Amino acid sequence: MLTTAGTGHADPYAPPAAVPSLAASTLDVRYAAEHRSIERALRTARNVGDQSRARALSAFLDPGRRFLFFDPRGGGRAVEVVGDLAHARRVAVLVPGADTTLTAFDRRGGKPWSTPGGGARAVHAEAGALDRDPGLAVVAWLGYAAPKTFSGDVLTGRRADEGAHKLLDFLAAMRRVNPRAGVALLCHSYGSVVCGRAALDDHGTGAKAAAWRQVTDIALYGSPGTTAWKASDLSRTARVWAGRGATDWMEDVPHVRILGLGLGPDPVSRGFGARVFAAGSGGHSDYLRPDSLALRDLTGIALGDAASVVRG
Numbered sequence: 465m466l467t468t469a470g471t472g473h474a475d476p477y478a479p480p481a482a483v484p485s486l487a488a489s490t491l492d493v494r495y496a497a498e499h500r501s502i503e504r505a506l507r508t509a510r511n512v513g514d515q516s517r518a519r520a521l522s523a524f525l526d527p528g529r530r531f532l533f534f535d536p537r538g539g540g541r542a543v544e545v546v547g548d549l550a551h552a553r554r555v556a557v558l559v560p561g562a563d564t565t566l567t568a569f570d571r572r573g574g575k576p577w578s579t580p581g582g583g584a585r586a587v588h589a590e591a592g593a594l595d596r597d598p599g600l601a602v603v604a605w606l607g608y609a610a611p612k613t614f615s616g617d618v619l620t621g622r623r624a625d626e627g628a629h630k631l632l633d634f635l636a637a638m639r640r641v642n643p644r645a646g647v648a649l650l651c652h653s654y655g656s657v658v659c660g661r662a663a664l665d666d667h668g669t670g671a672k673a674a675a676w677r678q679v680t681d682i683a684l685y686g687s688p689g690t691t692a693w694k695a696s697d698l699s700r701t702a703r704v705w706a707g708r709g710a711t712d713w714m715e716d717v718p719h720v721r722i723l724g725l726g727l728g729p730d731p732v733s734r735g736f737g738a739r740v741f742a743a744g745s746g747g748h749s750d751y752l753r754p755d756s757l758a759l760r761d762l763t764g765i766a767l768g769d770a771a772s773v774v775r776g
Contacts, residue, residue: 476508477536478508479535479537480501480535481497481501483498486641487640488641488642491549491550498531498534499531501536503525505521505534506521516567517566517567520570521566531544533607539610540566540569541566541606541608542566542604543604543605544584545602546584546588546601548601550642551599551642552599552600552601554599554600554646555602555603555642556584556601556602556648556649557602557605557631557634557635558583558587558603558604558652559631559658560580560605560610561653562653563610563612563613564606564610566606570582575750577753578750578752580605581604582752583604583650583652583752584602586753586759587752587763588601590754590760590763591766591767594767600767601645605634607634608626608627608631609623611623623654623658624658627655627662628659631659632665633672635672635676635678636674638675639678643674643678645678646678646768648679648682648768650766651682652751653686653688656684656686656688656690656731657687657690657691659682659698660684660689660690663682663697663699677701680703680768681765681766681768681770682702684706684707685743685758687708687730689728690731691728692728693728693729694736695738704738705738705741706731706736706739707743707758707776708732709746709751710746711746711747714748740776741762742757742758746758
């Protein structure tokens with residue numbers, strides 16, 4: 465039985481409502497349906513006195529915000545779109561890491577850029593500052609149950625495997641909306657494990673394989689590892705990038721993998737073979753901070769502009 469976080473009581477939130485399959489023709493219907501689902505969850509949060517959830521959901525209903533998927537149960541899942549997904553020339557999918565829940569989707573410790581929603585808006589704004597017509601849509605993708613930082617789940621790829629399947633399903637659905645856009649995966653912390661497991665999946669010859677061919681860039685930042693031994697294992701066609709801020713505590717995490725435990729080599733190490741980008745002096749939560757070198761580089765990767773990325 466689902467429980468509300470930290471209470472042990474049955475989860476009062478309703479499961480996701482039925483929505484049409486994702487396609488360009490159903491985008492507006494999906495956005496409207498998820499808006500209603502968020503309104504319903506907000507009423508529930510207020511009725512049960514879940515104040516932190518109520519504050520988060522109230523912000524989800526701000527004018528102009530659009531969600532493709534929403535599930536308030538447990539820690540919650542949500543997929544938000546910033547920009548014009550159907551007509552974008554490029555789409556960046558931001559995959560967050562540990563401790564990400566609905567209540568942390570927009571704000572965490574006074575650093576909104578460290579969250580999926582705030583980070584997506586930061587990348588979109590930076591792209592607009594770099595180019596008056598960047599043609600970029602950014603997706604804040606909390607499509608999996610992110611583990612807690614201080615838990616055994618972060619030592620394995622178990623949660624990442626679940627997330628990888630969900631991510632691949634989403635990319636295939638997104639291709640039905642926009643089959644021409646190049647896609648960049650921006651993978652933070654444990655999100656890089658999710659991206660790694662998605663890359664290592666046998667994509668077959670169907671919709672997932674076609675969607676994966678749209679991925680031109682994979683950026684791993686603040687990464688504990690991907691379970692891959694080298695960048696070329698992740699893709700033979702996409703550019704694989706890696707970066708770590710100078711004060712990111714992830715540098716001190718052992719990068720090993722033994723008997724299924726651990727997440728493998730450090731993506732910024734020379735032996736891994738990724739394109740290392742300059743991530744500045746920031747810490748683990750600072751990669752998408754406005755006016756930072758890391759944000760400029762990650763936005764360049766999102767835009768597919770490899771020449772603009774400062775190498776580390």
